[in-house]
Amino acid sequence: MNMSRRFFITLTGAAGIAWEHVLAGTPEISPNYKITDHWWAMLIDVDKCIGCGNCVRACAAENNVPEGFFRTWIERYQDDEHIQDPLVDSPNGGMNGFLPRAAGTGLTGNGVKEFFVPKLCNHCADSPCTQVCPVGATFTTPDGVVLIDEKYCLGCRYCVQACPYGCRYIHPEKNVAQKCTLCYHRITKGLTTACCEACPTGSRQLADLKNPNDPIHEFMKKHSVQVLKPQMATGAKVYYANLDGSVR
Amino acid sequence: MNRFKDSEHLLRVVGVFLVGVTLFLCLRAWFVPKSFGEFGHYRGDSLAEIAALPIIHAGHETCETCHTDVLEVKKAGKHANVNCEACHGPQAKHADDPGSVKPLLPDTSVLCARCHEASSAKPKWFPAVITAEHSMGMPCNTCHTSHSPKIQGDKK
Incomplete structure (x- = not known):
């Protein structure tokens, strides 16, 4: 008889815990935002980027990015017909634009071409960074954005190493991993990202792949589009138009 | 009760084990946030928390509701597709309180x-x-x- 009472108490305790889980309910993001109706991506036309740094400044202001760290940045490439490694520089993330290279430091020759490549988190569908997180602090949301739960992050830096695109950093004071959120606080309210808002030439375009009326579908039909490091099969969702093969 | 005479010590171990399991489940329920596992192996509430961060750039649609005169001038020129905050910087504070916060x-x-x-x-x-x-x-x-x-x- 003693045993069965113990059993009863155990069972009711466990059942009570289970029931509380059921009652917990779901939090709402925004009343008109349906999380399963979107699959966010970004389109970047390299031929339109003028390296002004507007996106970098806008991102820093919007997301309170600490100085010296970047959630988006611009790289200036100089490539000599793929004969040698391209010359890449990004002074202060391209935040203040680009001065001409100092004399004698650049590549010279007839085949040399120069261009700007804006970079940010690729919000990979099969992201290496979320797979290595030991505590479930980083994850891909149902609408395709890779986010970090700063309350859960231990700052162990696994994800910083795992990202093949170098998009993550450790916040110097909070000691947690941070990265581009694709302005999740804006896109869930119908706004575009800060970088797209500030881009003067429309080089960057936020895209919703689940929206059949999104201009990205028309663009992809008519243009050649590439992602960075496709050989890594990360399912990157930042699509680059007119991307040169030397870009890594 | 005679049947259990020889195995009584085993039942005691089972009892201790069950208490341990209960304790584990209780502590787990206490420490793991309720929304963990809602969408996947993470805290579901963090989505709403990140979505609630403050907006700093108002967006050109907001600017254009008041500055219709500038919109008309811009539309006719080469800067038609350059958004306001590309040059004027983040202006959500000005949009929230146009009277007292004046952009430079x-x-x-x-x-x-x-x-x-x-x-x-x-x-x-x-x-x-x-x-x-x-x-x-x-x-x-x-x-x-x-x-x-x-x-x-x-x-x-």
């Missing part, structure tokens, strides 16, 4: 050069000048109007 006017001699300073890496279609030769440090709006920069009668 940008210095055109610095601002315009960010985009229009000539550089070998810029795409060929983009209009750019060497500002040192073109304007010699003068503010660009001495001759151009920022919202519709083409000078009347100019070829370009």
